[in-house]
Amino acid sequence: MSDQNIKRTDVSELGEFGLIDRIASRFKLNREESLIGIGDDAAVIDFGGVPVIVTTDMMVEGIHFDLMYHPLKHLGYKAVIVNLSDICAMNAIPKQITVSIAISNRFSVEAIDEIYEGIGLACNAYDVDLIGGDTSSSPKGLIISITAIGSVAADRITYRSGAKAGDILCVTGDLGAAYLGLQVLEREKQVYLATPDMQPELSTKKYIVGRQLKPEARVESVRYFEKVGLLPTAMIDISDGLASDLLHICKASGTGAFIEEAQVPIHDEARMQALEFHLDPITCALSGGEDYELLFTVSPSDLEKVRFMDSVYIIGEITPKEDGVTLHTSGGQIHPVTAQGWKHF
Ligand code: ADP
Ligand code: MG
Numbered sequence: 001m002s003d004q005n006i007k008r009t010d011v012s013e014l015g016e017f018g019l020i021d022r023i024a025s026r027f028k029l030n031r032e033e034s035l036i037g038i039g040d041d042a043a044v045i046d047f048g049g050v051p052v053i054v055t056t057d058m059m060v061e062g063i064h065f066d067l068m069y070h071p072l073k074h075l076g077y078k079a080v081i082v083n084l085s086d087i088c089a090m091n092a093i094p095k096q097i098t099v100s101i102a103i104s105n106r107f108s109v110e111a112i113d114e115i116y117e118g119i120g121l122a123c124n125a126y127d128v129d130l131i132g133g134d135t136s137s138s139p140k141g142l143i144i145s146i147t148a149i150g151s152v153a154a155d156r157i158t159y160r161s162g163a164k165a166g167d168i169l170c171v172t173g174d175l176g177a178a179y180l181g182l183q184v185l186e187r188e189k190q191v192y193l194a195t196p197d198m199q200p201e202l203s204t205k206k207y208i209v210g211r212q213l214k215p216e217a218r219v220e221s222v223r224y225f226e227k228v229g230l231l232p233t234a235m236i237d238i239s240d241g242l243a244s245d246l247l248h249i250c251k252a253s254g255t256g257a258f259i260e261e262a263q264v265p266i267h268d269e270a271r272m273q274a275l276e277f278h279l280d281p282i283t284c285a286l287s288g289g290e291d292y293e294l295l296f297t298v299s300p301s302d303l304e305k306v307r308f309m310d311s312v313y314i315i316g317e318i319t320p321k322e323d324g325v326t327l328h329t330s331g332g333q334i335h336p337v338t339a340q341g342w343k344h345f
Contacts, residue, residue, distance in 0.1 A: 040160050041089035041236055051157060053150040055086040061141030069185040072111055074213045076118025083148035084126055084217035085292040089237040091222055092152035096131045100145040102138035126219060156231060163234035163253035167297040169316040170306055172218045174265040175242050176281060179288025180273040181212030207269040215292040230305040232296035241289040244339035247325055256323040259316040262330045287340040
């Protein structure tokens with residue numbers, strides 16, 4: 001059968017966000033309970049009471065993790081955290097998860113126990129209940145897909161879209177370390193494959209490797225906002241990198257922004273590692289990803305409330321859209337901020 005007339009578009013032509021936009025354009029929300037659908041860190045539904053926040057994230061072996069250096073227990077933990085982080089990005093508190101796994105016959109019962117030990121640790125640490133899931137076999141790799149459910153008062157939900165020119169841009173912790181941790185693990189893997197009796201030397205890289213293998217979700221920041229009556233005007237969690245995630249806020253809010261390079265928090269160990277790899281530390285902070293810090297904006301009148309947060313850095317400001325999204329370098333230059341994009345396809 002000839003397929004000459006059938007158009008075939010490579011997914012890489014659209015990219016991840018283009019593909020999601022294409023899917024989203026096919027569906028509109030028809031039910032009154034569906035308040036927010038595709039497009040933010042999580043969906044919002046309301047059955048006539050407390051709004052419920054729902055998000056799903058999948059981790060695929062060979063794409064999101066490599067079992068040569070991601071221990072199964074950590075993997076289970078991280079798969080939960082990346083979902084809880086998206087709930088936090090809506091200013092909500094995570095309450096329940098469902099966990100679906102697809103496993104090949106490479107995995108023993110004991111291996112699956114380890115994954116669930118990590119999932120259990122995350123559930124305990126964040127006071128979240130596992131309420132269900134699904135189990136399937138897979139022809140080859142391991143896939144973990146988790147849905148997280150949370151809640152927040154209707155007037156405290158934060159979206160990507162609420163930032164206004166003049167708002168202050170803040171982040172809850174240092175950036176770039178998880179990416180550099182991954183580069184170190186990848187290098188040690190290559191060394192090990194070439195010379196299996198060489199022991200990896202990771203003792204001076206505990207922080208960055210820890211940020212890659214065992215991220216945390218910033219529930220404490222969400223609790224702080226509630227305690228002091230601070231409502232960020234916009235919020236997102238940094239999963240793809242500061243640049244890409246700031247661009248999401250600016251696009252959704254119809255604004256520009258600038259980041260002050262000198263104010264972007266980068267851990268000393270990350271900075272050292274970047275230099276060892278001949279990478280610019282700020283590039284790692286902008287484009288690394290997997291930091292799972294919250295990037296949020298607040299009205300200037302709330303500045304005092306932000307200053308007293310346990311872990312917070314003021315890194316820039318929201319500007320009118322015409323000003324674009326820029327980086328003010330320590331050397332006094334202004335560069336446009338661009339998303340490095342997505343390399344999965
Ligand atoms: P995040 O990085 O915060 O997890 P994503 O970039 O994965 O967010 O997703 C952005 C938005 O697109 C979310 O609202 C998500 O629910 C939605 N989305 C992603 N993939 C799909 C899909 N295949 N079908 C429907 N919605 C999707
Ligand atoms: Mg997110």
